[in-house]
Amino acid sequence: xxxxxxxxxxxxxxxxxxxDFSARELTQAHLDAxxxxxxxxxxxxxxxxxxxxxxxxSDARRANGExxxxxxxxxxxxxxxxxxGTRTTAGSKILGDFTPPYESTVSGNLWADGAVMLGKLNMDxxxxxxxxxxxxxxxxxxxxxxxxxxxKLVPGGSSGGSAAAVAARLCLGATATDTGGSIRQPASFTGxxxxxxxxxxxxxxxxxxxxSSLDQAGPITRTVEDAAILLRSMAGxxxxxxxxxxxxxxDFAAACTRSLKGMRIGVPKEYRVDGMPxxxxxxxxxxxxxxxxxxxxxxxxxxxxxxYALPAYYIIAPAEASSNLARYxxxxxxxxxxxxxxxxxxxxxxxEGFGEEVRRRIMIGTYVLSAGFYDAYYIQAQKVRARIAEDxxxxxxxxxxLLTPTAPSAAFGIGARNNDPLQMYLNDIFTVTANLAGLPGxxxxxxxxxxxxxxxxxxxxxxxxxxxxxxxxGALERAAGFDAKPDKWW
Amino acid sequence: MFTAERVADKSDWVSSPSGxxxxxxxxxxxxxxxxxxxxxxxxxxxxxxxxxxxxxLVDAAMPGMLPVLNxxxxxxAVRTGMGLKAQINAFSRFDRKNYFYxxxxxxxxxxxxxxxxxxxxVLEVELEGEDSINxxxxxxHLEQDAGKSIHDLDPNATYVDLNRxxxxxxxxxxxxxxxxxxxxxxxxxxxxxxxxxxxxxxGDMEKGNLRADVNVSVRRxxxxxGTRCEIKNLNSMRFIQQAIEYEARRQIEILDDGGKxxxxxxxxxxxxxxxxxxxxxxxxxxxRYFPDPDLLPVKLSAEWMAGIKADLPELPDEKKxxxxxxxxxxxxxxSVLVSDREKAAYYEEVADGNDKKLxxxxxxxxxxxxLNKENVEINDSPVSAxxxxxxxxxISDNVISGKIAKQVFEICWEEGGDPQAIVExxxxxxxxxxxxxxAMIDKIIADNPDQAAKVKDKPKTLGWFVGQVxxxxxxxxxxxxxxxxxxxxxxx
Numbered sequence: 001x002x003x004x005x006x007x008x009x010x011x012x013x014x015x016x017x018x019x020d021f022s023a024r025e026l027t028q029a030h031l032d033a034x035x036x037x038x039x040x041x042x043x044x045x046x047x048x049x050x051x052x053x054x055x056x057x058s059d060a061r062r063a064n065g066e067x068x069x070x071x072x073x074x075x076x077x078x079x080x081x082x083x084x085g086t087r088t089t090a091g092s093k094i095l096g097d098f099t100p101p102y103e104s105t106v107s108g109n110l111w112a113d114g115a116v117m118l119g120k121l122n123m124d125x126x127x128x129x130x131x132x133x134x135x136x137x138x139x140x141x142x143x144x145x146x147x148x149x150x151x152k153l154v155p156g157g158s159s160g161g162s163a164a165a166v167a168a169r170l171c172l173g174a175t176a177t178d179t180g181g182s183i184r185q186p187a188s189f190t191g192x193x194x195x196x197x198x199x200x201x202x203x204x205x206x207x208x209x210x211x212s213s214l215d216q217a218g219p220i221t222r223t224v225e226d227a228a229i230l231l232r233s234m235a236g237x238x239x240x241x242x243x244x245x246x247x248x249x250x251d252f253a254a255a256c257t258r259s260l261k262g263m264r265i266g267v268p269k270e271y272r273v274d275g276m277p278x279x280x281x282x283x284x285x286x287x288x289x290x291x292x293x294x295x296x297x298x299x300x301x302x303x304x305x306x307x308y309a310l311p312a313y314y315i316i317a318p319a320e321a322s323s324n325l326a327r328y329x330x331x332x333x334x335x336x337x338x339x340x341x342x343x344x345x346x347x348x349x350x351x352e353g354f355g356e357e358v359r360r361r362i363m364i365g366t367y368v369l370s371a372g373f374y375d376a377y378y379i380q381a382q383k384v385r386a387r388i389a390e391d392x393x394x395x396x397x398x399x400x401x402l403l404t405p406t407a408p409s410a411a412f413g414i415g416a417r418n419n420d421p422l423q424m425y426l427n428d429i430f431t432v433t434a435n436l437a438g439l440p441g442x443x444x445x446x447x448x449x450x451x452x453x454x455x456x457x458x459x460x461x462x463x464x465x466x467x468x469x470x471x472x473x474g475a476l477e478r479a480a481g482f483d484a485k486p487d488k489w490w
Numbered sequence: 491m492f493t494a495e496r497v498a499d500k501s502d503w504v505s506s507p508s509g510x511x512x513x514x515x516x517x518x519x520x521x522x523x524x525x526x527x528x529x530x531x532x533x534x535x536x537x538x539x540x541x542x543x544x545x546x547l548v549d550a551a552m553p554g555m556l557p558v559l560n561x562x563x564x565x566x567a568v569r570t571g572m573g574l575k576a577q578i579n580a581f582s583r584f585d586r587k588n589y590f591y592x593x594x595x596x597x598x599x600x601x602x603x604x605x606x607x608x609x610x611x612v613l614e615v616e617l618e619g620e621d622s623i624n625x626x627x628x629x630x631h632l633e634q635d636a637g638k639s640i641h642d643l644d645p646n647a648t649y650v651d652l653n654r655x656x657x658x659x660x661x662x663x664x665x666x667x668x669x670x671x672x673x674x675x676x677x678x679x680x681x682x683x684x685x686x687x688x689x690x691x692x693g694d695m696e697k698g699n700l701r702a703d704v705n706v707s708v709r710r711x712x713x714x715x716g717t718r719c720e721i722k723n724l725n726s727m728r729f730i731q732q733a734i735e736y737e738a739r740r741q742i743e744i745l746d747d748g749g750k751x752x753x754x755x756x757x758x759x760x761x762x763x764x765x766x767x768x769x770x771x772x773x774x775x776x777x778r779y780f781p782d783p784d785l786l787p788v789k790l791s792a793e794w795m796a797g798i799k800a801d802l803p804e805l806p807d808e809k810k811x812x813x814x815x816x817x818x819x820x821x822x823x824x825s826v827l828v829s830d831r832e833k834a835a836y837y838e839e840v841a842d843g844n845d846k847k848l849x850x851x852x853x854x855x856x857x858x859x860x861l862n863k864e865n866v867e868i869n870d871s872p873v874s875a876x877x878x879x880x881x882x883x884x885i886s887d888n889v890i891s892g893k894i895a896k897q898v899f900e901i902c903w904e905e906g907g908d909p910q911a912i913v914e915x916x917x918x919x920x921x922x923x924x925x926x927x928x929a930m931i932d933k934i935i936a937d938n939p940d941q942a943a944k945v946k947d948k949p950k951t952l953g954w955f956v957g958q959v960x961x962x963x964x965x966x967x968x969x970x971x972x973x974x975x976x977x978x979x980x981x982x
Contacts, residue, residue: 082554095553102547104554206554213783241556242786320783323586326597327551331650346590369588369778378780 004029005169009226023072027055039490042165046119054116071114076171079120082206090208091123093136094353095334104206113233122161127210130427132160143168143486147452153411156186163190173221181431184443188406188456191445199438200245203238209324211317228252255467256474261295266399270306290479303391313432315381322365389437406443406456442469446480498669516666521691522699529658530557541651549656551595563658566690576611593637601633616825626665671731701725717751733758817846839875880909
């Protein structure tokens with residue numbers, strides 16, 4: 001039974017339906033895999049008993065012919081999603097043993113569809129990071145290693161735990177969130193599929209907020225079809241989130257095999273950046289060829305404000321974060337470090353409770369919102385954001401979707417880049433634009449580089465047109481024939 | 491609408507050794523929106539509940555919780571704006587005002603800085619025995635109230651009650667258009683009357699549901715505006731007036747001594763009647779306002795606004811105009827009668843089918859006086875509007891005199907009962923039967939021949955006979971008839 005955790009989500013659901021195995025067996029296989037993967041540090045907490053109880057309930061439903069869309073599928077949940085009765089940390093010390101008395105809408109949707117919760121996944125603290133080295137609970141280790149090298153690599157971030165767990169077969173799929181690339185970049189680093197839906201497609205209710213106007217939940221899985229299946233259950237309008245979109249959720253899985261004949265795919269010239277590895281250039285060109293052979297027309301397009309995207313992102317996201325994280329003050333829940341007076345209590349609580357990167361972003365955000373700087377930074381960044389959205393709008397009159405690399409590099413070594421925050425921020429260069437414009441994007445594993453590490457291609461679609469992302473992503477997946485998986489060394 | 495040019499009446503100037511001063515006042519009134527639920531949560535807003543029993547997850551700023559705008563509060567703000575004849579903004583937005591305090595769980599208050607829901611308007615304020623003044627409204631915006639910090643339960647700890655946290659407030663900002671404590675109080679009174687008419691705030695100042703921050707500065711009459719100080723959180727008309735008067739004198743003393751006023755926020759001590767520094771301009775918070783990304787802008791359609799407008803009740807100014815035009819009342823009497831909706835409705839019931847002026851005088855002189863004296867609200871009056879209507883009707887039909895009417899009112903107040911039955915049963919009906927009066931008069935003349943003889947020379951002594959007849963009739967004889975018959979018999 002040890003190979004039960006190798007199925008794709010779609011095949012596992014078929015196996016359950018065919019009674020090839022039970023949800024309990026499937027869940028137990030994953031719990032066993034998790035138990036032997038402590039080295040990866042992907043899970044912050046495993047909910048074994050609850051998982052088995054949910055699996056048994058699922059088996060009972062299936063026996064009664066009441067199985068739902070995800071019935072019996074064991075999933076991991078990024079620890080940014082509040083889970084009722086299960087500790088939720090956001091990767092931070094400051095929340096202590098905070099145990100929410102409520103369930104996030106997205107995770108609740110999954111349980112309503114019969115999924116099984118295996119546990120909570122490690123992440124960069126408050127989703128701030130691109131390497132998962134900012135977790136208060138230690139870095140996640142990428143299951144992938146370069147050929148013949150023992151160096152531990154980062155899985156990307158901030159959804160590093162989700163990506164690593166999916167790649168290492170520690171769950172069939174995982175929830176994740178993406179504020180500037182936190183789903184797609186780790187997917188690229190771990191050879192998995194990651195989807196950031198249109199802003200508002202998934203409810204933010206019950207997800208610990210990082211930057212409210214950018215945060216969006218999405219799935220990380222091993223196949224494009226799996227991502228489509230999972231997203232369909234996660235998405236939907238939620239009156240508890242004012243920014244949630246009132247839009248029908250289509251059958252994304254059906255879109256994965258849609259014909260691309262006659263489709264126009266834009267290739268933005270601004271995404272050809274200096275110092276990008278040759279292998280990524282080549283992969284991008286391969287991607288174009290694959291799509292051409294599917295009947296697509298490649299269109300050279302320009303997104304002229306792209307170079308301002310990263311600076312604008314690193315103003316807007318910290319500004320919102322500085323305000324969103326004000327509630328962690330030690331007064332009502334989480335950790336409190338008492339001081340001589342109120343001010344000192346705030347200072348100590350927040351000084352000791354938050355990690356370095358979170359403190360840095362709170363300070364940046366506080367600064368850019370301050371009197372005298374607000375216009376020069378925040379307002380200016382919002383103008384850039386509007387220009388970027390206009391760029392995309394203009395481009396989407398000429399093409400149906402965009403093809404770009406997901407990240408400017410493959411996974412790098414733990415500790416190799418964490419001395420220079422600016423260098424780290426460059427990881428998001430191809431992904432932040434979709435967040436700023438609220439557009440859907442998918443990262444699909446497409447090749448291994450010379451060192452044997454996975455690389456991803458990104459497809460960006462029009463607002464609410466995830467279906468085209470899935471269609472193009474599915475074609476890339478088939479053409480790439482990517483079936484590599486990390487050797488189990490842990 | 492800014493009327494800095496308006497110079498106060500000389501009687502409102504404050505004199506000091508250096509000469510005369512004029513007080514310039516602007517107000518920020520916080521009016522709690524009458525709504526069962528909070529501005530961004532479904533938690534209840536009732537007053538006096540056990541601490542922390544009316545708190546939704548979002549009010550306590552639990553991780554991942556999101557605000558959802560209560561549309562009824564938006565309606566209430568729009569209604570109030572319409573009552574203030576103000577610009578209603580079809581586009582408005584919520585901003586976060588960031589600061590740390592334990593009774594502010596989110597670490598920010600959701601307010602409207604950049605795009606308030608209501609823009610400029612005007613409020614006509616009546617003053618007793620003076621011309622009314624127009625006070626300009628700068629803006630009205632919606633915001634969340636904070637929780638309550640309780641410092642006096644424990645010497646070493648502060649307790650926090652979040653029941654009030656997130657309750658919707660309307661902040662109504664006036665222009666600096668008031669020139670005396672009296673005008674400021676009259677403004678608040680009128681504003682309170684307006685929101686109560688509209689049903690958008692209960693105006694209960696004792697519960698803090700309507701409270702004011704007062705901006706005070708002084709200048710030479712008609713001169714350049716001075717530096718202002720803001721006195722926070724005044725919750726009674728009396729405190730508003732006292733604080734303004736104290737603060738104006740304080741500023742004048744500083745200026746007379748050659749000093750200068752520091753722009754600052756001050757607190758009023760209700761026990762000493764003084765104001766003291768709360769924080770100086772240098773200590774002012776940098777609130778780092780920015781648009782709340784959890785909320786969408788509020789967009790109001792013209793059609794929706796027209797619907798709200800069509801459903802507005804008749805407001806005090808319109809009612810006043812109608813009372814003057816239709817009922818022939820004086821402007822001031824009308825303004826007193828319309829000052830709250832209940833009084834106006836009570837008046838209209840009393841006046842129905844009666845002489846309108848007589849009804850107004852009866853209420854203003856007799857009924858309201860008694861209610862004030864006994865400290866009874868009009869709706870709790872033991873004498874109903876219908877009973878007063880009957881009393882006024884009997885006065886105008888000459889069934890009873892004004893004097894007897896007061897007696898009947900007192901009986902109704904003390905014992906209850908139907909005024910007509912009381913008049914009937916107790917024989918209080920005015921005697922208008924001239925035969926009966928004549929018989930009484932004849933008897934009195936016969937009993938007092940000497941007095942009767944004198945009347946022709948001293949016509950003023952006729953009054954003595956009137957008194958005798960009224961006494962004999964126990965006040966029930968129609969005074970007019972008595973006079974006429976006496977004249978005929980004694981003077982002709």
